[in-house]
Amino acid sequence: MRTLFKTSYDQDLDLLKHGGQRFWYGLLLLALLAAPWWLEDYGLTQLSFVLIYGIVGLGLMLLAGFTGLFSMGHAAFLGVGAYTQALLTQAGWPFLVSIPAAGLLAALVGVVVGLPALRVKGIYLAIATLAFGFIVEEGLARWDSLTGGNAGLLVPQAQAFGFVIDSGSKFYFLCLAVAVLSTLLLLNLLRSPTGRAFVAVRDSEISAQCMGIHLARTKTLAFALSAFLTGVGGALYAHQIRFLSPDQFGILQSIDLLLLVTIGGLGSVHGAFLGAIFLIAMPQGISMVKDYLPTHIGQAPGLQSAVYGLVLVGFVLFEPYGLYGRWLKVRTWLQLFPFYRRGLFARQKSYQKSERLR
């Protein structure tokens, strides 16, 4: 078991707390940087996907995991980011400008959604965002002249000042850079007063208000930042998919994103990426074991949906902190060996608290 011995105040501010973390995260970064040399094209594409979903996951994690506001229409922000990026790239904007622009437009939409969301809580918020998601999806489908409607929209290659992103590895490095920047942004945000305010609002709105936190401003900011990250992820998603159609940004995508943060582990930055890995690896895993199952189960179209449901139910019932929570338990078991107690992470029993009175 490691005991941290702090010898200067600066150590409290360090993102990486000790040598072990420095070593492992450094190794991870090196492995990711070297990925184009040890991965096939296909693997690299999947890894880019994981990074993109990770960025989007960070956005939703900020909202659902850290501010406690949950959105069932997050795919709408993804869609706004993706379409903005596609149209700006068509207009010849360099990606260095258009990706932040896509994020900013999504953030603007986020503020618009956030404003009515200030008045409603809990389940009402979920339904408001759900309704918003449907409206954006229908809007994308109906605004033919701009988005191409249901016929879809082709996304040209990203370029900036003569540098064209025309290969998988170049695009991968772009995704990696954006993912690292977003992670650093979120980590730094979370240890700033704003980030602490988000967590306070999640834990108890009334206490947060008593401590002088401006609820309306904090929640709107959370929506805007979350939509910004999601929009940036959407911009990359546009280039990864290369062909946009409104049905990619519907309710199913929104639920997939919620699945991502829940399975990854609500309230952890690692969770966003673990969830993204799960979301990308799951269909692959299913198609791998498909052939070994009896035909009428293996070839059934509902197999994937059933497995998703089962995994989701299993996680909520048995591991509410998701994959990251499971890793924490394994790590603690290793650190405390052989003194790990079963009750260490036991959930406290509680009666159902009324939401109506909050």
Add this chain to the structure above:
Amino acid sequence: MELQVLVSGIAQGCIYGLIALGFVLIYKATETVSFAQGDIMMVGGFVALLLINQLGLSLWLALPLVLLALAAFGLGLERLMIRPVLGQPAFAIVMLTLGLGYLARGVITMLPVVGTETHRLELPYSGPVHLPGGIVLAVEQLVVIGVTLLLCLGLFALFRFTRVGIAMQAASQNQLAAYYMGIPVKRLNGYVWALAAGVAAVAAVLLAPITFVHANMGLIGLKAFPAAVVGGFGSLPGAIVGGIIIGVVEALAGFYLPEGVKDVSAYVLVLLVLMLMPHGLFGERLAKKV
């Protein structure tokens, strides 16, 4: 013509209302929102299909059986899945019921042959009816409106006059206090889920002639959410009224406004309601004293 649009809007709205009734029952009693309600209805549709089409039972014999089967299903669901996470944040239960919905849809489509196709439920009633005033309606739509009215009366009587109903009201107002008064809150929660599943079964049989029975018929539940919100999430009459409002607005939007508006009109309406009166038409207005 307008009247015809209006009446078919009301019939469609009654279906939304019936599903919304399931949400509201569960929300009122257990403070949880079941996103699986639409999919429970879908399961009910398939059970009805099995009994009526495959086994050839008559509607009057099959309907109680479907109700019983679904009530047992709801009871089991509550015991196995919902009770362990009671007291956890609302988000956990939302995700759990979303997962249940996925699971139900997946399992049904995995049934060989039956699961992936669209079926017609063979019911003894069908065909057009001519009403005074030149309105032509399908019998199915009239049956929907009639049964919804009957079901509302039944539920009203249940909550007003029976011991179980009054205990449910107490539990929905304050679970802890009800528990201290000796009301078996956990068992009641199970009954509420059974009741909600039963209502979903009725909705499934009523909806079957209109949209047919298929694995994705539960997605209509997403339209029932606006209905529940418009009516105020905690109010039983509100659910039906909200459903009818949504149904009528949709029918009128489909008739007068350009194509595409119909599909989002329910959601635009719910956003407006949330902005202007967040507690809905019949919702209770409560605030916590600190």
